[in-house]
Amino acid sequence: MAGLIVRRFFQLILLLIGISFLVFTSMYIAPGDPAAIIAGPTATKSDIDAIREDLGLNDPFLVQYVRYISGVLHGDLGYSYQTKQPVWEAIMTRFPNTLNLAIASIMVAVIIGVVAGIISAIRQNSWLDVSSTVFALAGISIPNFWLGTVLILIFAVNLQILPVGGLDHPFYTVEGMKQLILPAITLGTGSAAMIARMSRSSMLEVIRADFIRTARAKGLKERTVIWVHALRNAMIPVITVIGLNFGFLLGGTIITEQVFAINGVGRLMVQAIAARDFPMVQGSVLLVATLFVLVNLIVDIIYVFIDPRISYD
Amino acid sequence: GCGGKSASNSGGSSSQGKGNAAQELTYATTSDVVGLSPILTNDSVSAAVINQIYETLFVRDPKTMEIVPHLAESYETPDDKTWVIKLKKGIKFHDGTDFNAEAVKYTFDKLRDPKTAAPRASLLEPVESVEVKDDYTVVIKTKYPYGPMLAALCHTNAAIVSPTADQKQDLMKQPVGTGPFKFVEWVPGDHITLEKNEQYWQGAPKLNKVTIKVVPEVTTAISMLQTGDVQFIDNVPAEQLSRLQSMKNVDLIKKEGTPVYYLGFNMKKAPMNELAFRQAVSYAINKEEYVKQLKGLGIQSNSVIGPKVFGYNEASENVAYSYDPEKAKQLIKENGYKGVKVKMLVANTANYMKMAEVVQAQLKEAGINAEIESMEWGTFLDAVKQGKYDLTFLGWANSTADGSELLYPNFHSDNVGTSNRIFYSNPAFDKLVEESRTNIDPEVRKQKLKEANEFLLKDAAVVVMNHGVVTAAVDKSVKGLEIDPTGQWSLYHVYRE
Amino acid sequence: MAEALLRVENLVTTFNTAEGKLSAVRGVSFSLQKGETLCIVGESGCGKSITSLSIMGLLPSNGEISSGAIYFEGTDLTKLSKEELRRIRGNKISMIFQEPMTALNPVFTIGYQIREPLMLHQKLSKREAHERGIELLKQVGIPFPEKRMKQYPHELSGGMRQRVMIAMALACRPSLLIADEPTTALDVTIQAQILDLINELKEKLNMGVIMITHDMGVVAEMADRVMVMYAGEKVEEGDVASIFANPRHPYTKGLLKSVPNVDDEQYELEPIPGTLPNLNEKLEGCRFHPRCPFATEKCRAQSPPEFKVKEGHYVRCWLEKGVDIDEPAAAATS
Amino acid sequence: METGAVAKTDGTPVLVRKKKEKMYVTTLKRLLKNKLAVVGLIIIIIQILMAIFAPWIATHDPVKQNLAESELPIFSDGHWLGTDNYGRDMWSRIVYGARVSLVVGIVSVSLGLAGGVLLGLLAGYYKKLDGLIMRIVDLLFAFPGILLAMLIIAILGTGLVNVAIAISIWSIPTCARIVRGSVLSIKNREYILAMKALGASNARIIFKHILPNCLAPIIVFATMRMATAILSTASLSYLGLGAQPPTPEWGAMIAAGQDFMWTSPHMTVVPGIAIMLVVFAFNVVGDGLRDALDPNMDLNN
């Protein structure tokens, strides 16, 4: 296990170098000139040229990349082209929001998803199963924008019990939790849907295994049989999906952040891409990649604890 | 929302407040400011905030669009390349330093310095030098007679910054100006807080606190307006009008504005470089029908220089080729444009997409197949610059509200490849524009602009889709808000009741 | 006569399969007294496991009891609700399953699985259950039970898993133990130890035991009574001495002849020719007749009823009625 | 999986066996016993027919504007599903939209599956490849979608095929991880060991024994992904990659309708329901398939 962690750490460094190069190249290849965007529509050629020179965009590609990556290796993620703010600082003002939102939504998703999935597995083809299926499908087919807006309309505008948006109170305060509810539900439903379907299907596989019969033979309550004996065996694909969704949420989710006016990483990254703000894009991609590797590492470790037959040595 | 509900318990003294309403205001903007230095930014959101913190030497009277001195006391033009500007005395920056000629020189020189890489350095491109004559007099020398000089000085990018502060700190993050509001805090991506400048030279503003909040989604901003989390939004999209109108606590402000939106032809390519084709397209487009789609948030005018812009002349309206499907069809038939395929490059913002969809359908009616290709803004700019299009839609905010500053960047051959995105290049037209720019007599300038405008229309270089309407939706408690036709506004006179 | 511990009456268990409804158990009846051991023997696939699973109410999802009754201490298990049945399972009736490899949950430690029934039915605390678990493992002859408690099933050998199953089944000192080939994976020394343990508990708790096994040695050692099954039916039942000494059914005889003898190397195995009929095979008459060397016309036509050989010894074979089965009456058909 | 054998008709077999239907026939039969799955199949078939015969089914020209009749609600005269903000007939747009949306949905999910399943199988099975493949997958995951789309436009240009490529690349990391997780737990099962003992090649073990046993999560992923794929088309066409206006396409219709949620909710609801129907259909068919392929599943309930 320690070996796994060390190995992952080295892989992470390689991955980060790889992805930064890839992002750098893509930004370079993709059309759009950061200087022209910063200068705005009114800019003249001389305005743009001055900005290009200032940002060092006239240097050869490799020079630019090496300059960037050596900065990163020294712990300097650079400065935003647009706002001149240090990238690290910009990301870190957003990240706590994204993290809060991600945690809240994954909690919503896991609770709803696993419960719905298991109920529909043990009551396969009953009305409960069908309605949970329909719920899950709605969850995945309804665009977040639509759901978020409707939720705002109902709970914030009409009932006035929850705030419309924003995320500026600490998550442990009542205010903060209130602010998290709607976005967490909006984001959570999609993940919940996937988790529900996954739990259902892998539960159905497990529920007919011999050891479930053993558990029943012991006279265990049906609840224990399902929630302890079957669930743990069915968890591998479910944990994978949870990990994936959590990783995805940690990357920020532009639509929900937009709808609920949450100052998160997703919005930052999208704006940075729109503005061709290379250092900012790089910084957020590196963050997302690191987080994702981390989440996956945790998932891989959880695998071992869920299924002792799995080993990585 | 950001403490919107708690707006009622501002313990501070609401001295000028009418009744007991808290003199606080939250404004929602769809995107964050880029920065708070007038020198280093060039976008409308930053400008809106900068306008509350900094001030310019001259301003336009929002009603008459006349240019009047603001930080300046008066000006004279001893010759047509020299501007001697007298400054008001006793004005202080927020950091306590004096506003004086030195500050003006510092600001303008910094803006012009290529090392600064100011995005709008071109604003003062005609300026040769800025000299301090005495503490409160600056002398600006231009390279050539420059007609729109005062208009340029009204522009946000020409707002005066505190030199001391600029040397000490990053104005992008900690702005220091002379304006009615002082900077308190900026949480990037989330909000900016301003407070009243008690020492403001015209007397302290009525609002104690102003919050500029980033709410990227208009529908959410409107919901916030409805719940009272936000009191003021601007740039209302047409689709949201009916919702806003149905809201009892909201006033809608609409005003004819300076922006202009037009369809541009790629003049480097056939058949767009043929007048007949352009005429056909102009005839084929039913602008009225399009403007109707804007539900009152657009003005139909054929003139490139809009009604609110210096240089407009009503007489020019009729010079343009207005909607006439028969003539369009006839031209198409005569010149064999039937079924010709053109690529319509569109930036993916809602209003351009709408223009594209409507025009595409109308052109199809006339027999021209336009294929829409939508693009993200940065890509769009690149593609346009490289001329990878046949037709496109463009807009110009006209924030100086001066016709020369519209025609010169957009259509003068000097700017082909940058702001002249349609590659329009015509010596006769260039000459007219130059004349309008290099003369400081307003009447002469007006005449030249009229001619240039009509020249463009006759040449069917562009098809004007509409002129903008500036809008705002405010909570009924908000009083005294006035919007400039350029879309800018000041909160100085605003109060709540 | 006192109420039997378990009385199975005309049990019919069917499966829904792609080929339609199949009966795996066809009208089996037997009973078991407290403190008695009944061994069920029979050809592999004849329905022994399914019979015991029917008693437990743990048939595979495509199986169901289509008729018959199972009285346990006087109550009909087939009529009980799931919850009532659950309370009995693992507590009063427990079962050792045939496949120890798949019957243990792969993701829980041995300790966890063995503690569960103790904590549930005997309301032991986790620590007490742990101690008890270790003790149980020791009883079934698992070395270093403390270590084993922390291991996962896949880390144990086949025999160890089987012993864990046994320990779990014995955990709550049930009044009825169903053991489906409990010692197949065990070496004879451990087997002896386990059999002793079962006998000891039987004595102590007056437990009834149903034991399914193929090992005639085990049968001889353990059984009070023996039931022989063939193709889903009971063909012979009697006390252990008379079954071994005086088997009446040709199948039983064949079975006993196929036992390899440890003490005599020259002993020739005599397998019964032919194979078990298919579940869906429509067979007129006695289900054994295609393989029976003594089959008569009657056997082919009519299913034999149960004949009494002597008190407690019953057989279902027409030969019982007058024909001497030591003289082949007809050529064997295989 | 191998099909149940069929006795050859050339007369050679000595042992005659009742002719057994092929595996897929059995599966299909089992599938057809599942009522919900049949409903799903019917919906899919209808949608496909709708796409193929769009010109005959649509009542209007889907791109023809009629600004005078814009935003008509549902059940208006002549437009039973109403019209959009340009007065285009919603029903006709839905019908034609099926063409783009179904194709993009199916193609991109299949492509994504192909890539993801392969990567997942390899990573899960071969310890040596695991690190490399999974980091590539992480890289794909962390790589911003918009940037990818812009890159595809820059390199491959626009067009529907490229949309499918972009969306399928988005599906790969998720799919790969799901598959890998299942492979990790299946590859240690005893029957895989048994296949190794028999001398089965790794390819055979992976594709014939591991893959079928981790089919359930793959099916779930694929059927759920359908929704996301169709919805993502909208954001791609917004970036200029997908179907461009006025071409009708469900995802884009929803996206366009969002501005009109207050005045004309049907503009989002109608295409939303269309997508949901497709996803519902694929999901219940997927469920049915899963059950039909699972030999442990009882047939009757």
Next chain:
Amino acid sequence: MSQPQQPLLKLEGVKKYYPIKGGILQRVQGYVKAVENVSLEVFEGESIGIVGESGCGKSTLGRTILGLEKATDGKIFFKNQEISNLPEKKRKTFKKEMQMIFQDPYASLDPRQRIGAALEEVFVIHTKMTKAEREERVLQLLKEVGLKEEHYDRYPHEFSGGQRQRIGIARAIALNPSLVICDEAVSALDVSVQAQIIKLLKDIQEKHRLTYLFISHDLGVVRHFCNRVLVMYLGSTVELAPSHELYANPLHPYTKALLSAIPRPKPGVKKERIRLEGDLPNPANPPKGCPFHTRCPIATERCKQERPEWKEVAPNHYVACHEVQ
């Protein structure tokens, strides 16, 4: 049998240790010594019975010979070629010749594959038979192990324990291998079927000079089936002798205890059996000296200290015990 011919399979000091992990970090805390220093020669055409306490490493030995587990140490020769460190690719030819019948027939069958397909697959892997040929062969195999054609299209879960075991047997003998490791291959079968299967295995052996490693607990079956018997205890070999000799004259105290514990199919007749007392040793931490000394009735001080040698005490009769001369 014991002519100085080349052995088909030769083990030299084979060891297999499993790491024991624990703690949050799943660190290796020790090793289970499942197979400890086993050396053995197996000749073509013979059957060697392997008996021993459950958990003594019989299955692990079988899996290690097949290469399913990598031996921790030692060498394995098959037909004179060392196979213990052969790369996976080169193994395939040997795999065809070495087969294993797994102890748990159910777990070793792919739950999603019908029996017919599972059996045919063996031929797909190793031969170029046509579909029809394969099918014919499979039907024949099914018949040989006492299953029916109808079973061809069934899934593993639809069989009884004994039927599954027969499927495992059919799969292992399908290719006429030269070595079959039978891990409790007949334990779940009733005696009549067992007798059939044993007959079948013997017939094949005669026909193809097959070699069996026959792991079993049923000493009766072993006696009938095997020429030689190997007794294992706690990963080590303790005795090896021709079966008649072993049954008649067991030397090692563990073998004696084992033989005395066989239940006889004679109700009422109770034979006195040797009960083993003492602590069962821990395979992770086997005792010093003779692994059996903790339970041995005749253990001496020497047994506690010194590991007994593996020595030939009579022709072809090997034993590892200090007390046997």
